[in-house]
Amino acid sequence: MSADERRVTISAIADAAGVSVPTVSRVLNGRADVSAATRERVEQLLRDRGYRRRNSRAPGRAQVLDVVFDELDSPWAVELIRGVADVAHAAGAGTVVSAVHQDDTATRQWLRNLRTRTCDGVVFVLSQVAAPVQIQLRRLHIPVVVIDPAGGSASEVATVGATNWAGGLSATEHLLSLGHRRIGLIAGPRGLSCSRARLDGYRAALAAAGIGTDPALIVQGDFRHESGYTGGGRLLDLAEPPTAVFATSDQMALGVYEAARRRGLRVPADLSVTGFDDLPEARWSSPPLTTVRQPLAEMGGLAAHTVLRLARGEALQAPRVELATELKVRDSTAPVATSRTPRSNR
Structure with a gap:
């Protein structure tokens, strides 16, 4: 200095x-x-005048990163935390993890706590980062990175995401390549840009194959097991059910597994299922789940690396980064069956 x-x-x-x-x-x-x-x-x-708080033990290196989620009850969150913590640890920084539960009171409490302790950067994994929160952090001179933004962050805020549209496209193209033409989709929360992008990728793949989008084959979910089970049941109970389902999260895909099992359907002999995320449980499900790998740990690591750079006062060449997704073909997808007769419906 x-x-x-x-x-x-x-x-x-x-x-x-x-x-x-x-x-x-x-x-x-x-x-x-x-x-x-x-x-x-x-x-x-x-x-x-370039004032910076005197809260670093070592010049030029951040001490503590905050990672703030809506909820912490998902293996998806665990993968992101692992990526952040690995990079922070390698840089000699600590990690504080918080959940604000989409609640204004909890968010205000987190901000009050933040003012009383050291924080050199914040990684947000929130469906929405409210403008007052962004203003407060700018006033505190704390850099921010948002993972998988919903689209409401300020234009100058750095973001890390994944190629969700390409992932939705590749999952649907895979099912089309197996001969499936009635492909159901269980969408994620409407307010998230990643949900919209996966849905748009699905629609684009169908359009490229000359297949119109059937609204009856698209049901709403929230990325959780229960909505996959409920949405899968709705699709499978149609007069003309799909032969394949693209669930836009692994948790929802495993919910579809249960909906199929309760109707006497086998995956993939009677129903092909694809997910999105490639959580550890996808590889250990029965059958192992075909899914789109979203590099969650890498996304968390890149977000940590980016906020550490901002804490050191470094400029970013690309403040908005998307990491590539990759289709992982396993045993939950197969060529479309010539016939399918449910054994029960309970």
Whole structure:
């Protein structure tokens, strides 16, 4: 650190702004009890003079990363945390994991806690990062990276995602290559861009094969087992059911397994099933699940690497990155059966 950088202190900022040191401290901590004009003047000085908090044990290296989820009850979350933690550990940084449960009160509590401790960067895995949260973090000079954004993040926020459209396309093309023409789809939450992209990939593959999209073959899910079971049941109970189902998450695909089993259908002899994610349980299901591998650990690792770079003040060449998906063909898909007779329906 240069001598000029060492002289950028709260006291120097306060003198330049014509305010007290406690006022600068309140601005740094995102407190609301500062006038808008004073806040703007102090924040501009902090940016212009390159002020950074003195909370690093080693110059140029972040200490603690926060990873914030809506929920933590999914193996999908575990894979992302593993990727973040591996990169953070290698960089000598710690990791704090929180869940805010899509709740404004929990989010405000997390922000209050954040102001009382060291945090050098935040990795968000949220369906939506509210604008007030982004504003607070900018005021605290804490860099942010969003994994799999829903589309509502500020344009300057760095993001890490996957090629969801290409994944949806490849899963559907695989089923088409096996002779399936009635292919059901269980979609993810409507508000997520990844859900829309997987659905669009499915539609594009059907269109390329000269097959129109049948609305009856598309049901809504939420990426969880239960919605796969319910949605799979709805598809299989149609007067003309699909011969294959593309569930846009592995958990929903395994829910389809159960819906098929309860109707006396065998996977893949009577029904082919594909998933999306390639969670560890996909390889150990019976039969092993054909799925689109979403590189979750790699996405978490890249998000951690990116936020560490931002914490060091480095510029990003590509603030929005998508990692490639890959179709993993296993035993849950097979050529379309010439006939299918359910053995029971209970």
